Amino acid sequence: MSGSFVFNSVSRTHFGIGSVADLSAVCQGLNVKKPLIVTDAGIIACGLLASTQGNLEAAGLQPVVYDSVLPDPPESNLHESLALAKEQGCDGVIGFGGGSSMDVAKLVAAMLVSSQPLQEMYGVEMISGGRTPLVQIPTTAGTGSEATAVAIITTGESSKAGVVSPVLFADEIILDPELTLGLPAAVTAATGIDAMVHAIEAFTSVRLKNPLSDMVALQALQMLSANIETAVQDGSNIEARSAMLIGAMLAGQAFANAPVAAVHALAYPLGGTYHIPHGLSNSLMLPHVLRFNSSHCADLYLHVAEAVDGVDTAYLTQANIGDALAEHFSKLAERLGLQTRLRDMNIQRDALVSLAEQSMDQQRLLINNPRDVQLDDALKLYQEAY
Numbered sequence: 001m002s003g004s005f006v007f008n009s010v011s012r013t014h015f016g017i018g019s020v021a022d023l024s025a026v027c028q029g030l031n032v033k034k035p036l037i038v039t040d041a042g043i044i045a046c047g048l049l050a051s052t053q054g055n056l057e058a059a060g061l062q063p064v065v066y067d068s069v070l071p072d073p074p075e076s077n078l079h080e081s082l083a084l085a086k087e088q089g090c091d092g093v094i095g096f097g098g099g100s101s102m103d104v105a106k107l108v109a110a111m112l113v114s115s116q117p118l119q120e121m122y123g124v125e126m127i128s129g130g131r132t133p134l135v136q137i138p139t140t141a142g143t144g145s146e147a148t149a150v151a152i153i154t155t156g157e158s159s160k161a162g163v164v165s166p167v168l169f170a171d172e173i174i175l176d177p178e179l180t181l182g183l184p185a186a187v188t189a190a191t192g193i194d195a196m197v198h199a200i201e202a203f204t205s206v207r208l209k210n211p212l213s214d215m216v217a218l219q220a221l222q223m224l225s226a227n228i229e230t231a232v233q234d235g236s237n238i239e240a241r242s243a244m245l246i247g248a249m250l251a252g253q254a255f256a257n258a259p260v261a262a263v264h265a266l267a268y269p270l271g272g273t274y275h276i277p278h279g280l281s282n283s284l285m286l287p288h289v290l291r292f293n294s295s296h297c298a299d300l301y302l303h304v305a306e307a308v309d310g311v312d313t314a315y316l317t318q319a320n321i322g323d324a325l326a327e328h329f330s331k332l333a334e335r336l337g338l339q340t341r342l343r344d345m346n347i348q349r350d351a352l353v354s355l356a357e358q359s360m361d362q363q364r365l366l367i368n369n370p371r372d373v374q375l376d377d378a379l380k381l382y383q384e385a386y
């Protein structure tokens with residue numbers, strides 16, 4: 001290890017079955033009396049927020065709920081929730097839901113105390129002010145958004161823009177596995193693979209990886225890989241749900257510092273053009289990128305194989321590790337009931353060129369990849385995944 005590094009993270013993490021009941025005390029500790037809770041209609045419909053809202057009110061707090069966050073949240077979600085928070089005089093923000101709700105919560109917390117226009121916040125370290133107190137409570141185990149300082153917003157039909165700033169790290173996060181018990185199997189599978197991709201790509205990132213991001217990435221991989229099949233097969237297994245929730249958060253910590261790379265770069269066009277869920281897009285591309293990258297990071301992949309549950313490491317070498325990991329994740333996706341080929345996703349073969357071209361727009365991710373990815377490489381990877 002040479003050179004210097006900085007490891008950023010959320011300063012306080014609460015974990016426990018039923019720990020969402022700590023929220024009132026957390027708000028009081030942060031001196032928040034009227035929090036804006038940012039969530040989506042699905043959370044309200046399944047009654048996941050009701051008892052938490054009741055607990056806050058019983059503790060004398062006055063929560064205000066914005067429940068219209070959409071998947072791949074558009075800018076209108078920010079403007080609406082900000083207007084509500086201002087109108088109600090909110091003094092803190094709670095993200096309660098998946099990555100979309102938590103991303104919106106991050107930006108609303110910053111916009112509540114700043115006159116800086118949203119357009120000027122896009123990019124890396126562009127936020128000029130601070131934010132209100134911010135608490136994040138994930139109800140899925142995948143995005144790791146609770147542990148990152150990134151918010152991704154849909155700015156046009158399918159174009160997305162990110163805000164990256166240390167300001168967006170929450171004050172506190174609450175991990176309560178009971179909140180994830182109702183996640184459908186397909187969502188558990190896809191978001192769990194996404195979390196593992198975060199850990200793998202952070203561990204092999206050529207930029208900003210360090211001993212701390214490595215440590216959390218490997219621990220994340222171990223917990224996620226050992227529990228994903230149980231969590232998918234038996235959604236009520238609280239031990240497996242706990243491990244998935246902690247693992248996804250640790251993977252978030254890893255890629256908040258050592259950013260993700262080609263799997264995500266190739267997955268984004270699938271989401272943008274075909275609206276394939278983010279986790280599934282990553283799962284479709286993962287085996288092919290593992291094979292492609294292995295000549296450039298075989299030593300790191302050998303460590304990945306040791307962390308991943310169920311990989312027989314006895315005969316692994318730098319020459320066969322790429323194939324072995326690719327095979328492992330292909331079979332895992334099949335066992336989890338996920339689609340494994342692009343042709344199963346209603347994508348025409350002649351659309352692969354356009355996907356490859358779009359992936360080249362993801363240079364902010366491709367620069368982290370262990371192996372250089374050019375247009376013809378991206379096209380080959382889509383062809384292999386077809």
Ligand SMILES: [Fe+2]
Nearest residue numbers: 194198264278
């Ligand atoms: Fe991801």
